[in-house]
Amino acid sequence: MSPRSSLSAAPFLAAALLSASAIAAAPAPFVAPSAWMSALGQQVLAPGYAELARSSAALAQGIGAACDAPGDGTLDAARAAWRQTALELRRLAALPFGPALESRILRRLDFWPTRPPQIESSLRGRAAGTLQDERIGVTAKGMPALEYLLFDPARAPLGSDPTACRYAAWLADDAARELDAIQSTWSPWVDSLGETDPETEAALLSDSVNILIGGFDTLRVKYLEKPARKPTDRTGFDAWRSGGERAHLLALFDGLRLGLQGREGLPGLTAILRGRGLLALADRLDAQTEAVAGALQGLPPSPGEDGGAAIARTVEALAVLQGLLAHDVAEKLKVRVGFGDNDGD
Amino acid sequence: MAIDLPRRRLLKTLAALSCGTPATQAWTAVCADTAPPSLLTCWSDSPTRPSEFHAGLLGVQSPALALPARGHDIAWHPSADGSAVVVARRPGDFLVRWHVPTGVEVARFEADDESRFEGHIAFRPDGRVLYATETDLITGDGRIGVFDALSLERLDAWPCGGVGPHAVEWMADGRLAVAVGGILTLPETGRVKRNLASMDPSLTFLDPGDGQLLSQHRLPDAFMSVRHIAQDAGGGVAVSLQNEGRTARPLFALLDGRQLRYGEADADLIERCGDYAGDIIASNGGFAVSCTRAGVTATWSADGKAQAVFATRRVCAMAEYEKRLVVTGDEGDLWQLGIANAARNEQCDRHWQLPVALDNHACGPATAHA
Incomplete structure (x- = not known):
């Protein structure tokens, strides 16, 4: 570049710098908790649960086909359908807001760890007519129970066990029915967010922050710390039977991250913070979220077998992130944390 | 490499010996x-x-039991075999029996997605x-879990x-x-109270053989959460309370026939006790209530x-020790109170300081330690 051209570019450079500076200094738009929840409901949760209902119905059909025509092909198709459905569920499980919280749907579809004796007892009782459908409890239902029936290496294949196969098809169908039943509740919930008073906004913010803290606590303790207490034993890890341990951890984190950081056109908690001028705190959250993402990416596909050090790094990174939320964010947003170790009885 | 149970217990013991004992011996x-x-009792570092x-014994040469989170209620096993049981603070997932003199874990129950401890x-x-x-995590209903007191295997669960x-x-x-505190919380939101406008606290009595609800007793105000229970030598039953409303009330009530009746106190005392009671104990022919946030211990006839x-x-934990009332606070304080002839007496007979945060409940010495 010649001196002349350099000189002639100076005004443009200065303008560009000024413009960048102006952008950096511009206050972020204020985001009300109701706007955050409304966007999440419309863009993520309502369509996500609709898709999950469809996937569950397809899973029921796939298992039905495997029951009608036992063979590797139909079983593989049913297993593929389970993998897709279970990952969708795991992403949504990170964000139990609105109807998902009130209906307890996730508790009914996602009981973990599985209790194989109860599943076996329920499927035999149902086949014998001694156990009515409505008396089959959540401990013998849901996606993890289906994984046991479809993938457990110590169990007879579904194709050779028609009783278990029919039970599995019913479980998937039951999940689809449960999911269908809440579809109509999303729209009224989103509508209700349009008319909020300050007290409701504060309650929404409290719930939302606590739900995110609870989600990170679940990822850290339930899905990493507890299973890792048995070194070299992978059977405590979510989705171990299908070999999906790492994928499930990442899916849960993806969901949490969406709630925390949002995406283009969808605010997250960090947008709430920036809208209140808490830019440095939002930046710290972003940085720690990246640290967690990096740690999770460093996990081997089957963390229970050879992931001890990587699990420890991930748990540590998650603990720091959870601490940021539970202490710094909660304090700045004046949210009372329901997961603290320093209050009440 | 799999670690066999005895070796794991030994490692736990060594860990406890290395990190649990010194703090509570360094009293002042x-x-x-x-x-x-x-x-x-239980304690934490801050x-x-x-x-x-x-969890463990304060001030004596005894290894402490390391816990994964805050413990809450704690009690010697009635067999006087030197073991005790500690349960997690709500919402919690562990129940542990251990041999206190050695710090060796004997049995453990971990709750899963079905329920949590309160x-x-x-x-x-x-x-x-x-x-x-x-609490049943699916329905949100409160219940009583029934366990084998030695193995901690679950036997049953009843509505409460x-x-x-x-x-x-x-x-x-x-x-x-x-x-029955009457306050709904959910696992997704931890201890956040979700039904303060419709809470329904009560004191209930169950048949311990089959869980049948025998009777249920309420206060005039639905905003007073019933939290802890004590019974005196004469059979009188009293409860301590937490106030979730905006109207001052005593944090102490007696079961009087079918009704719970507030203790009699003037407005000044009610105000001094604040809105949060952490424990209650029958002591010296009456009752004592720890008013944690207000920082006072109140005694009642x-x-x-x-x-x-x-x-x-x-203040929170309360216990009887050598027929005297002992109370502790989460800043490490331990007081022995002389309340036999007290009348608005604010003097504490003895006071020690420990470098730990003492937790909400405690009990005196067991009758015998094997």
């Missing part, structure tokens, strides 16, 4: 000429940002059955008459009393009249 006598009472949690336990006097307050149970106590007449108030900052 603020106003006392003896060692502090050797209470069985009252505000705790990260290490233990912080308190009670033994059947024969030491064969343990009851624990729980409402949501948010907290304390459970064995009554002298063989009934089981449950403090057996017929429900306010007696004395002691300044005891951040």
Whole structure:
């Protein structure tokens, strides 16, 4: 570049710098908790649960086909359908807001760890007519129970066990029915967010922050710390039977991250913070979220077998992130944390 | 490499020996000429940002049990075999029995997605059955978990008459009393209270054989959460309360026939006690209530009249030790109170300081340690 051209570019450079500076200094738009929840409901949760209902119905059909025509092909198709459905569920499980919280749907579809004796007892009782459908409890239902029936290496294949196969098809169908039943509740919930008073906004913010803290606590303790207490034993890890341990951890984190950081056109908690001028705190959250993402990416596909050090790094990174939320964010947003170790009885 | 159970227990013991004992032995006598009472209790390393949690005996050479999170209620096993049981603070997932003199874990139950513990336990006097307050995570209903008191295997679970149970106590007449707090919380939102506008607290009595609801008793105000229970030598039953409303009320009530009746106190005393009681104990022919946030211990007569108030900052746990009332606070304070002849007496007879955050409940020495 010649001196002349350099000189002639100076005004443009200065303008560009000024413009960048102006952008950096511009206050972020204020985001009300109701706007955050409304966007999440419309863009993520309502369509996500609709898709999950469809996937569950397809899973029921796939298992039905495997029951009608036992063979590797139909079983593989049913297993593929389970993998897709279970990952969708795991992403949504990170964000139990609105109807998902009130209906307890996730508790009914996602009981973990599985209790194989109860599943076996329920499927035999149902086949014998001694156990009515409505008396089959959540401990013998849901996606993890289906994984046991479809993938457990110590169990007879579904194709050779028609009783278990029919039970599995019913479980998937039951999940689809449960999911269908809440579809109509999303729209009224989103509508209700349009008319909020300050007290409701504060309650929404409290719930939302606590739900995110609870989600990170679940990822850290339930899905990493507890299973890792048995070194070299992978059977405590979510989705171990299908070999999906790492994928499930990442899916849960993806969901949490969406709630925390949002995406283009969808605010997250960090947008709430920036809208209140808490830019440095939002930046710290972003940085720690990246640290967690990096740690999770460093996990081997089957963390229970050879992931001890990587699990420890991930748990540590998650603990720091959870601490940021539970202490710094909660304090700045004046949210009372329901997961603290320093209050009440 | 798999670690066999005895080796794992040994490692746990060594870990406890290395990190659990010294802190609680490093007491300071603020106003006392003896060692502090050797209470069985839980503690953590900080009252505000705790990260290490233990259960064990205070002030004596005894290894502590490392816990994964804060413990809450704690009790010697009735068999007097030297073991004790500790349950997680609500919402919690562990129930552990361990041999206190050695710190060796004997049995453990970990709750899964079906239920969580609500912080308190009670033994059947024969030491064969343990009851624990729980919440069903699917329905949100409160219940009493029934466990083998030695192995901690679950035997059953019964409804307890409402949501948010907290304390459970064995009554002298063989009934089981449950403090049903009436406050709904969900696992997704931790301890956030979700139904303050419609809470329904009560004191319920269950048949300890089959869980049948025998009776249910309420206060005039639905905003007073029933949290803890005590029974005096004469059979009188009293409860301590937490105020979720905006109207001042006593934090103490007696069961009077079918009704719970507030203790009698003037407005000044009610105000001094604040809105949060952490524990209650029958002591010296009456009752004592720890008012944690207000930082006072209030004593009440057996017929429900306010007696004395002691300044005891951040007080919570209460126990009897050598026939004297002992209370502790989460800033490490331990007081032995002389309340026999107290009348608005704010003097504490003895006071020690420990470098740990003492937790909400404690019990005195066991009758024998094997």
